[in-house]
Amino acid sequence: MKPLLEDLVQTPIPTRHGEFILHYYSNSLDRKEHIALVKGDIKDQENVPVRIHSECFTGDVLGSRRCDCGEQLDMAMQLIDQAGRGVLIYLRQEGRGIGLLKKLQAYNLQDQGMDTVDANLHLGYQADEREYGIAALILASLGIKSIALITNNPEKIEGLKKLGITITDRIPIEIKANDDNLGYLQTKAKKMAHWLFQAQNEQD
Numbered sequence: 175m176k177p178l179l180e181d182l183v184q185t186p187i188p189t190r191h192g193e194f195i196l197h198y199y200s201n202s203l204d205r206k207e208h209i210a211l212v213k214g215d216i217k218d219q220e221n222v223p224v225r226i227h228s229e230c231f232t233g234d235v236l237g238s239r240r241c242d243c244g245e246q247l248d249m250a251m252q253l254i255d256q257a258g259r260g261v262l263i264y265l266r267q268e269g270r271g272i273g274l275l276k277k278l279q280a281y282n283l284q285d286q287g288m289d290t291v292d293a294n295l296h297l298g299y300q301a302d303e304r305e306y307g308i309a310a311l312i313l314a315s316l317g318i319k320s321i322a323l324i325t326n327n328p329e330k331i332e333g334l335k336k337l338g339i340t341i342t343d344r345i346p347i348e349i350k351a352n353d354d355n356l357g358y359l360q361t362k363a364k365k366m367a368h369w370l371f372q373a374q375n376e377q378d
Contacts, residue, residue, distance in 0.1 A: 178202040179311040187211065191251040194262075197316075201308055206266040210312050211251070214259025217317040221342045223260035225250035225324040226309045226334075229268045232277075239354040240281065246347050250324050253345060261316065263309050270294070271303030289361040301366060302329065310337035326362075326369045 183198040194211035201208065216222050227250060233243030247262075254260030269277030272294060280293035291301040313321065322343035323331060331341055348370055351359050363370040 179308070179315060181315055189251060191248075191255040194251075194254075197312075199308075199312060199315075201311070203308060204266075208266055208308050208312065209264045210316065211254075211262040211264070212316065213254050213261075214257075216259055216261060218319060219259070220320045221322050222318050222320070223254050223257045223324060223345060224313070224318070224321040225254070225260075225262045225347070226265065226306060226330065227262060228265050228270065228304055231268060231274055239352050241355055241358055242349040242351075245349040249347055249349065253324060253347070261313070261318070261321075263312050265304070265306075265309060267304050270301070271305065272297070272299045284358075289365070290358050291361055291365045304330075306330065306333045306337060310334060310339055313339060328367055328369070 179199055179201045181197050182200055183196075185196050185198075187194050187196045192213065194213050197210040197212060199208045199210070225246075227243075227247055230238075230241060230243035230247075232238035233241045233245075234247050235244075237244055250262055254262060268274045269280070272280070276294075276297055276299065280288075280290065280297060283293035283296055284290060288296060294301050320340040320342045322345050323334065323341050324345040324347050325331065326346060326348060331344065335341060346369065359370050362368040
């Protein structure tokens with residue numbers, strides 16, 4: 175049975191990075207509330223700037239300095255606004271797919287000396303359990319021909335390509351490290367092959 179995705183509501187959302195049209199989706203795969211913020215003319219367009227951002231309550235909402243998520247969300251909206259067009263897809267897959275409870279437990283393990291990858295593995299999960307099938311369906315529903323993906327993550331690029339998304343370019347979104355997230359960013363660079371050159375050049 176083909177997965178069902180419905181664009182149920184579209185409404186203007188004014189932000190400090192300009193006005194976006196918020197699309198609210200329902201779907202038959204995970205039944206979570208995924209959204210897309212859309213700016214400008216994107217239908218049937220090539221090389222559209224797209225950020226696929228996975229939910230991070232602690233970073234996006236609380237402004238936690240343990241990760242770079244909240245700052246990446248803000249920068250992605252800024253990049254799309256500067257380009258005059260683009261899409262930010264907000265996927266409800268907290269903690270790289272393990273959920274808020276397990277993410278917070280992983281934080282405690284990190285405070286005991288594990289890195290972010292080892293903490294997830296210790297809890298019985300993969301280092302990254304995110305999936306991008308919903309994002310691919312959303313991009314198809316918006317009628318985008320090809321995208322310039324705003325990411326530092328090579329696995330996200332490969333995952334989307336396998337789902338049939340044409341990626342013509344990559345737009346880096348690297349945030350300057352702080353004392354609280356330097357180790358986290360270095361782990362992403364060293365163990366998950368993220369393109370985080372500033373973190374790699376910092377001293378451990």
